[in-house]
Amino acid sequence: MAQKMRLHRHSHPDHHPGVQxxxxxxxxVGGAAGxxxxxAAERLWPxxxxxxxxTILLINAVGCFLMGIxxxxxxLRFPGAPRLxxxxxxxxxxxxxxSFSHYTDNVRQLFDNHQPGYxxxxxxxxxAAALAAVTAGAFAAHFAFGRSYAAQGEAS
Amino acid sequence: xxxxxxxxxGGLVGAPLRYLLGVDAKFRLHSxxxxxxxxxxxxxxxxxxxxxxxxxxxxxxxxxxxxxxxxFCGALSTWSTFSYELLTLNSARRxxxxxxxxxxxxxxxxxxxxxxxxxxxxxx
Numbered sequence: 001m002a003q004k005m006r007l008h009r010h011s012h013p014d015h016h017p018g019v020q021x022x023x024x025x026x027x028x029v030g031g032a033a034g035x036x037x038x039x040a041a042e043r044l045w046p047x048x049x050x051x052x053x054x055t056i057l058l059i060n061a062v063g064c065f066l067m068g069i070x071x072x073x074x075x076l077r078f079p080g081a082p083r084l085x086x087x088x089x090x091x092x093x094x095x096x097x098x099s100f101s102h103y104t105d106n107v108r109q110l111f112d113n114h115q116p117g118y119x120x121x122x123x124x125x126x127x128a129a130a131l132a133a134v135t136a137g138a139f140a141a142h143f144a145f146g147r148s149y150a151a152q153g154e155a156s
Numbered sequence: 157x158x159x160x161x162x163x164x165x166g167g168l169v170g171a172p173l174r175y176l177l178g179v180d181a182k183f184r185l186h187s188x189x190x191x192x193x194x195x196x197x198x199x200x201x202x203x204x205x206x207x208x209x210x211x212x213x214x215x216x217x218x219x220x221x222x223x224x225x226x227x228f229c230g231a232l233s234t235w236s237t238f239s240y241e242l243l244t245l246n247s248a249r250r251x252x253x254x255x256x257x258x259x260x261x262x263x264x265x266x267x268x269x270x271x272x273x274x275x276x277x278x279x280x
């Protein structure tokens with residue numbers, strides 16, 4: 001991939017965002033820390049194969065809530081923060097802490113274990129919780145820094 | 157101790173791979189649709205379905221699960237970035253795109269998880 005990116009940079013020098021090694025390292029370190037935190041939670045609150053996977057659901061909801069707070073806080077309160085903060089904490093720690101693949105595999109296992117009721121409610125509840133959590137986090141940060149939520153109209 | 161190192165090692169690789177997929181997709185496709193996160197989540201769902209169904213035996217299976225499932229796939233896939241992208245699309249009044257992104261990711265993820273498990277059952 002690096003080779004292709006290098007070639008592409010030469011052909012489109014204006015569009016290439018560039019892959020910066022410090023950012024990659026920050027994401028890697030953050031991701032490893034986030035994965036370990038998720039593993040710690042799974043060990044603290046294990047859910048068996050046949051139980052409702054509350055631990056992963058809560059991990060994902062909490063991670064989405066914190067992501068909403070983090071991104072809006074960085075944008076509104078610390079626009080001049082060191083450029084590695086967002087990759088380290090957002091893409092890295094929170095990205096590594098939450099897991100979409102654990103979510104889909106839990107759904108699959110619940111179906112395979114003939115618990116379609118659990119499977120469907122877990123499927124829907126996770127989506128609802130994640131969307132509510134990220135919105136609540138972003139809203140809370142907007143509120144804390146005195147900007148109305150509606151003012152956030154631009155796409156990044 | 158070894159358990160934690162395995163999760164750590166998987167996370168060290170999974171998270172930057174997701175980041176690189178995002179960067180690559182952005183400048184290759186120039187699309188508002190977050191193809192990088194989509195690919196990371198879909199790919200991780202496939203691999204995790206395979207590993208969870210295939211690596212079930214004893215000590216080696218347990219270690220492969222920690223390295224590949226908990227560490228690598230867990231860090232490669234994400235809900236937090238995914239949900240923030242949905243929020244951003246919604247704020248930009250791209251509600252249709254947000255809904256398609258959500259539906260496509262969940263459908264592909266669950267489908268690929270079953271596919272990965274089916275491949276593991278066929279192989280082992």
